[in-house]
Amino acid sequence: MGQVNTESETLFEVIRFVDLAGVLANAVLGGVAARTARLDIVGFVVLAIMSGLGGGMIRDTLLQQGTPAALVDPAYLICAILGGVIAYFVTFNGRWTRRVLLLLDALAVGCWSAVGAQKALEAGLGWLPAILLGIITAVGGGMVRDIMLLKVPTIFGGNTLYATSALLASTEMVILSKLGFVAIGTAVAILSGAGLSLLAKRYGWILPTGYALRIPKPILLLNPRAWRQRRLDARNARNGIFPDDPGASV
Numbered sequence: 225m226g227q228v229n230t231e232s233e234t235l236f237e238v239i240r241f242v243d244l245a246g247v248l249a250n251a252v253l254g255g256v257a258a259r260t261a262r263l264d265i266v267g268f269v270v271l272a273i274m275s276g277l278g279g280g281m282i283r284d285t286l287l288q289q290g291t292p293a294a295l296v297d298p299a300y301l302i303c304a305i306l307g308g309v310i311a312y313f314v315t316f317n318g319r320w321t322r323r324v325l326l327l328l329d330a331l332a333v334g335c336w337s338a339v340g341a342q343k344a345l346e347a348g349l350g351w352l353p354a355i356l357l358g359i360i361t362a363v364g365g366g367m368v369r370d371i372m373l374l375k376v377p378t379i380f381g382g383n384t385l386y387a388t389s390a391l392l393a394s395t396e397m398v399i400l401s402k403l404g405f406v407a408i409g410t411a412v413a414i415l416s417g418a419g420l421s422l423l424a425k426r427y428g429w430i431l432p433t434g435y436a437l438r439i440p441k442p443i444l445l446l447n448p449r450a451w452r453q454r455r456l457d458a459r460n461a462r463n464g465i466f467p468d469d470p471g472a473s474v
Contacts, residue, residue: 279361342406
């Protein structure tokens with residue numbers, strides 16, 4: 225029994241570390257967006273907080289189970305504010321600094337998806353709401369950040385896979401949690417969500433945009449004469465007779 229408790233505590237510490245690292249990384253990304261928009265220090269901090277903590281706060285607000293966790297544990301707000309301050313002084317134009325941010329952000333996708341889905345299941349919700357809350361936890365902060373900058377959220381298209389990675393991680397977490405493998409589900413969700421995000425960045429995978437389905441005009445149904453002419457043209461084509469053929473009968 226003591227070994228099980230030790231494993232659970234170790235898993236909790238790992239999730240907490242990845243969670244806080246993701247908050248810091250996304251807060252820095254919010255600060256990078258603030259630099260692009262030429263905002264002041266207040267804008268940096270606000271975008272950092274919304275980018276790093278927005279998804280979790282939306283999730284906890286929807287669950288209606290008390291104060292959002294990001295406001296109860298001071299470590300989350302400290303990491304978010306720290307990320308905004310760091311982005312204010314550091315430009316993050318270096319190759320390796322961007323890679324580190326990308327890796328932390330990718331790990332946070334799987335971690336936040338797993339945590340969001342598991343919290344929804346613990347609240348007594350079904351599998352579909354749990355997957356939805358897992359996705360919201362992962363992508364909500366970025367959506368709030370983009371909306372505050374008057375931009376269409378990048379997860380809605382034209383960007384590499386992010387919400388899809390959250391969907392994959394949330395689904396895996398729900399399935400494995402229902403089977404009783406919460407620890408394994410958390411690990412699988414973090415690794416698969418991060419892996420898909422990194423592969424999408426590496427190879428430029430994106431989802432297709434809207435497709436316009438061509439629906440034939442109902443002219444043949446409304447015009448019997450046109451329908452007979454269509455059948456006649458098809459029969460002549462099978463027989464090798466064409467309208468401009470001199471040997472064609474009139």
